[in-house]
Amino acid sequence: MRLYQNPFVFFLIEESDILVWDYYHHQQFKIDVSYFERLLFWSPFKDKSTLDRIDTDLLEGGLLQEEPLKMPNWQWDVLSKIFHMGTQNIPVYDSPPSKKEWIREYAEECEDLPREITFSRKGPVVELPSADTALLKEKDYLTVLLSRKTNRVFRDTPMSLETLSTLLRATFGNIHEDARESSGGFYTAGVRKTSPSGGGLHPLEAYVVIFNVQGLEKGLYHYSFQGHTLTRIGDEVTYQDMIPLFYNQFYLENIAMGVFLVAHFDRCWDKYRHSRAYRIALMDTGHLSQTFLLNATSLGLNTWLSAAFQDKEIARLLGIDGMTQAPLHFVAAGEGENLSIPSV
Ligand SMILES: Cc1cc2nc3c(=O)[nH]c(=O)nc-3n(C[C@H](O)[C@H](O)[C@H](O)COP(=O)(O)O)c2cc1C
Structure with missing residues (x-):
């Protein structure tokens, strides 16, 4: 089987923690250095039976994908891409049941x-x-x-x-x-x-x-x-x-x-x-x-x-x-x- 890296991530070092920021799925994780190394030296071909805990965690978190994510056409630099993708398609959370409720929640x-x-x-x-x-x-x-x-x-x-x-x-x-x-x-x-x-x-x-x-x-x-x-x-x-x-x-x-x-x-x-x-x-x-x-x-x-x-x-x-x-x-x-x- 083949597992692909999610290309829409960046890493941050904050107070000795490694943060991985997935701006495609709007998720952030604090990861251990072993997870970072796995991504850094990722080899896409895996026998399903050899997947270990790190692989499955990365898969579950969306940092690895079973299908490659499509690379969009983008001709500006990565900074603008992160801003563009990272600020679009914000997930919708549960909406309140009625108009009245909606207004009340907003007022609150x-x-x-x-x-x-x-x-x-x-x-x-x-x-x-x-x-x-x-x-x-x-x-x-x-x-x-x-x-x-x-x-x-x-x-x-x-x-x-x-x-x-x-x-x-x-x-x-x-x-x-x-x-x-x-x-x-x-x-x-x-x-x-x-x-x-x-x-x-x-x-x-x-x-x-x-x-x-x-x-x-x-x-x-x-x-x-x-x-x-x-x-x-x-x-x-x-x-x-x-x-x-x-x-x-x-x-x-x-x-x-x-x-x-x-x-x-x-x-x-x-x-x-x-x-x-x-x-x-x-x-x-x-x-x-x-x-x-x-x-x-x-x-x-x-x-x-x-x-x-x-x-x-x-x-x-x-x-x-x-x-x-x-x-x-x-x-x-x-x-x-x-x-x-x-x-x-
Ligand atoms: C966000 C924005 C930034 C602009 N920056 C400049 C600028 O730095 N220098 C300039 O001479 N004109 C600038 N313009 C004017 C545009 O060049 C101008 O609106 C365009 O050429 C169309 O001409 P018009 O405004 O006469 O319709 C800017 C316009 C906008 C909307």
Whole structure:
């Protein structure tokens, strides 16, 4: 008989223990070195009568297979494969018997989770003027959709504080004031923004870089969505400081402002324990990015975006650790030439 190794495993050494992680079956085992050696020097041909305890344990645990597991076509490296496979086909556990029961269980699960997002940074606080949402009514929706475009040539033109305020509030702000709907005493959402968010957790915070906004000092800020305020967290950065951090993409020259979308992963950990929730943070980022781009376009601005930046350097600039809180994306706005490619 022939027994095949499960190719979708990796090994970890943790405090002198050997862990084998089977990301195909979503199982992890602590194994003895003799099991590790068996896998390391595995020879596929076995007489059934010679299978010993180690072989049968490995077979039972799915680390050996009677049929070879099919190798998928995957052209990225093993890291992405582990993440992709390890976060898909999560096993379904017993579902509760009725809709009522389902809702009750879910409500119970949420009971201990924070209902408010209370994050703020220390620093001088700048009150923003009220957002002028009437500005977002000037162009019809289709015009906005058709006008959104990635612009790579900006003009050195200041943005008004009202425009900045409206853009931030309509993208990241508490635009609904109180969005909680009470149904049988069960609040459906603690916060509602103009973008959806997996589990209603809104793990992304807006870290704003001001280059050219009337009445606002250049520098780094954190946007507080509850107060509609900016907290100053860092001094002026210049375009020349930023360009190398974006792999020399000079397109950002002359943007009036930009926003780093920073994932606060720790906000997700209590509710979603599985690393599949990393996908949710990435998708939240995409939603927020598009809302920002459409809002900015509606306000008559040009936009640029980039996910290609030096994470560590940006994290240092923003005063975050890059692990529990990490920048995932950058969106920017200003007046520009509406050109996809600069003519040089
Ligand atoms: C996640 C993401 C990352 C991007 N990163 C960059 C970037 O680093 N530099 C850049 O110039 N454009 C970047 N873009 C913009 C795309 O190149 C652009 O959206 C695409 O070429 C289509 O053009 P359009 O936006 O004008 O429709 C990015 C877009 C997305 C969605």
